[in-house]
Amino acid sequence: MPILWLFLIVLAIAAVGYVSGRARALQSAGGDSRNLHSLPTYYGANVALKAVVPAFGLLIIWLLAQPLYVSSQVSEMIPETSVKEGSSLSLVMAEVRRTADGLNNAVAAGVLSEDQARNARADVTDVTQRLKDAGQVVTSEITQPVLRAAQSYRAMNSTGYAIMTGAVILVALIGAAISWFQTHSDYRARNVVEQGIRFLLLAAASIAILTTIGIVLSLVFNTWEFFKLYPASDFFFGTTWAPSFSGRGGASDLGIIPLLWGTFYISLVALLVAVPIGLFAAIYLSEYASSRVRSVAKPLLEVLAGIPTIVYGLFALLTVGPLLLDVFGDNGLGWMKAGTAVMTAGIVMGIMLIPFVSSLSDDIINAVPQAMRDGSYGLGATQSETIRQVVLPAALPGIVGAILLAASRAIGETMIVVLGAGAAARLSLNPFEAMTTVTAKIVSQLTGDADFASPEALVAFALGMTLFILTLGLNVFALYIVRKYREQYE
Amino acid sequence: MNDMTRVERAVDSKDIKINAKKVQVYYGDTHAIKDVDVAIEDKTVTAFIGPSGCGKSTFLRCLNRMNDTIDICRVEGDILLDGEDIYDKRVDPVQLRAKVGMVFQKPNPFPKSIYDNVAYGPRIHGLAKNKAELDEIVEKSLRRGAIWDEVKDRLDTPGTGLSGGQQQRLCIARAVATEPEVLLMDEPCSALDPIATAQVEELIDELRSRYSVVIVTHSMQQAARVSQKTAFFHLGNLVEFGETGQIFTNPVDPRTESYITGRIG
Numbered sequence: 001m002p003i004l005w006l007f008l009i010v011l012a013i014a015a016v017g018y019v020s021g022r023a024r025a026l027q028s029a030g031g032d033s034r035n036l037h038s039l040p041t042y043y044g045a046n047v048a049l050k051a052v053v054p055a056f057g058l059l060i061i062w063l064l065a066q067p068l069y070v071s072s073q074v075s076e077m078i079p080e081t082s083v084k085e086g087s088s089l090s091l092v093m094a095e096v097r098r099t100a101d102g103l104n105n106a107v108a109a110g111v112l113s114e115d116q117a118r119n120a121r122a123d124v125t126d127v128t129q130r131l132k133d134a135g136q137v138v139t140s141e142i143t144q145p146v147l148r149a150a151q152s153y154r155a156m157n158s159t160g161y162a163i164m165t166g167a168v169i170l171v172a173l174i175g176a177a178i179s180w181f182q183t184h185s186d187y188r189a190r191n192v193v194e195q196g197i198r199f200l201l202l203a204a205a206s207i208a209i210l211t212t213i214g215i216v217l218s219l220v221f222n223t224w225e226f227f228k229l230y231p232a233s234d235f236f237f238g239t240t241w242a243p244s245f246s247g248r249g250g251a252s253d254l255g256i257i258p259l260l261w262g263t264f265y266i267s268l269v270a271l272l273v274a275v276p277i278g279l280f281a282a283i284y285l286s287e288y289a290s291s292r293v294r295s296v297a298k299p300l301l302e303v304l305a306g307i308p309t310i311v312y313g314l315f316a317l318l319t320v321g322p323l324l325l326d327v328f329g330d331n332g333l334g335w336m337k338a339g340t341a342v343m344t345a346g347i348v349m350g351i352m353l354i355p356f357v358s359s360l361s362d363d364i365i366n367a368v369p370q371a372m373r374d375g376s377y378g379l380g381a382t383q384s385e386t387i388r389q390v391v392l393p394a395a396l397p398g399i400v401g402a403i404l405l406a407a408s409r410a411i412g413e414t415m416i417v418v419l420g421a422g423a424a425a426r427l428s429l430n431p432f433e434a435m436t437t438v439t440a441k442i443v444s445q446l447t448g449d450a451d452f453a454s455p456e457a458l459v460a461f462a463l464g465m466t467l468f469i470l471t472l473g474l475n476v477f478a479l480y481i482v483r484k485y486r487e488q489y490e
Numbered sequence: 491m492n493d494m495t496r497v498e499r500a501v502d503s504k505d506i507k508i509n510a511k512k513v514q515v516y517y518g519d520t521h522a523i524k525d526v527d528v529a530i531e532d533k534t535v536t537a538f539i540g541p542s543g544c545g546k547s548t549f550l551r552c553l554n555r556m557n558d559t560i561d562i563c564r565v566e567g568d569i570l571l572d573g574e575d576i577y578d579k580r581v582d583p584v585q586l587r588a589k590v591g592m593v594f595q596k597p598n599p600f601p602k603s604i605y606d607n608v609a610y611g612p613r614i615h616g617l618a619k620n621k622a623e624l625d626e627i628v629e630k631s632l633r634r635g636a637i638w639d640e641v642k643d644r645l646d647t648p649g650t651g652l653s654g655g656q657q658q659r660l661c662i663a664r665a666v667a668t669e670p671e672v673l674l675m676d677e678p679c680s681a682l683d684p685i686a687t688a689q690v691e692e693l694i695d696e697l698r699s700r701y702s703v704v705i706v707t708h709s710m711q712q713a714a715r716v717s718q719k720t721a722f723f724h725l726g727n728l729v730e731f732g733e734t735g736q737i738f739t740n741p742v743d744p745r746t747e748s749y750i751t752g753r754i755g
Contacts, residue, residue, distance in 0.1 A: 290561065369598070371598035372601075373559070375599075376600070376610070377587060378587060378591065379587065379588070379665065380585065380614070380615060385614050389600075393602065394600070
């Protein structure tokens, strides 16, 4: 709650600043707004912005930095001896944090008084009992060092927040005051506000980019950890995927080749389904369909794109798999052993990609100038000749781009594979066998009780990094092709 | 319009190539062309002039059924090409357009090589038996388009890389490659500079020896320079149709005179 209050206080300062800044500007111009450099609202906005932006900036930085600082301070208090065999400092710190939260909740519930929660000589068993009575911490016994650490953790946090509240309000007041004194009829408030708005928009854009960089960095560090434990050559060139979770370390084969092969094979089947159907649908919609058919059919086709992939997965598991099994299974041609197979996942994934391909291609075909079609019709070409020889070649770069984007979606798809393709990592050419992909294995390596120090869990990051680089490359290539050929006409 | 050309015009009396009678065109509820009667002669340049939106382009597009590609457009009346109704159910618009070629306002070369642009029509109509014949057709057409000398060394470069005037002459070469009997030109020089315009006009005059040419233009000087017959359209009506010399020097209808002298338009 205090942060919400702080938030409202800063906003209130800004509101007061707005009104008073506007009034001061008008007063300095002798009440006539025509004598001002900028509109009166700009003077108000100038004061408000200078109150809000630095204050909130400080607030955000403080909220990010304080937990880091407090944790590092508190973890120094924990003696080596209290870290048990097979445990780690980070696990003890997690317990400290849980205990501190428990103390907070207990105080809020009225089970503990504030003094008792802070009392450094408090009896451990008594506090533990009280916490348990209050419905907090039930997992393990609280030890003396953990309780002490938790208490100082609480104390440091509450002082930290108190200082933060004061500092933020102070910064808001100073900002408002400085800009209020600056306000004068000659002051170029409009230019300053425009600059400020530009800066805010820039900040919003950089947050998106910084997040991407953050994601990549987190992948990179964990991938690095993995390659310290497991040789890179075995990972990239190993042809068996057999992680063992029972015997930790050394016993696992973590070769990426079978997973990449599965990814490639399933994506290939998906594209073989999606590209012809999607492209033909796009050609029909953009060239043949009347505007009435188009206005109904296009949104209907795009509904396919709105279906969650897990639902497609169910469709693969319950409908397509058994259907294929009837035809290709033991009762039919005898090629298929179970409903989960490359074909099942590939076909369903292809259906998922149809609207993706058709919608993008439709836009691209529509962008081919009507003059091209007229020129061809004027020479006595039929509609299909025109499409085949003029429209499609003109739209080809864009269509290739659409297909590559669809391919990178196919490579990244997970749920359909988990439900439709089975879980066996296998190097095989038979599309009716179960296989699995990189994404599906990332999920299975990280679900359950994952120990983030073992190569079996860390391999997920190496897999994710490989996948990221593959799809990034594909996307860059797609954009390059689209850009390179875009200016062919017009 | 000197006297010599007028004399020459008087001698040029030819067969009727296209005969349009009582043509009505509707765009949805709009009556765009009203009761137009025009007789277009063979081996003659006929110019359609008139203010913007008067229906001259619309009427031109009726002559090779390009209006079929517009859903809401409806054409009534008779348009006879060599005595046959082109709007008859038995007539295939695709074959008709091979006989009645068209050049558009903006140069629209396909994003293909210069060679493929010209070979496009002959290929889809199967006019060449082998590569040598196709080469011959392409060269002949480019020569007729008065652009052969400029592009003969770079036939495999994209047609879109040429200058505007070259592109338009390429489009004309592309249109003559299918050996049409009539060539329709919809403001072929409106996107070109004066030099390119002069080249295209010269070309039109040469084309007259083989084809019947119909040209829509906003430039009255151009109509006077290149055409033997002129039709003046106003608000969807054909106001006046006659010898170019007579239309420009001695118009019958007061509206034609107002337009030519710049009072309406």
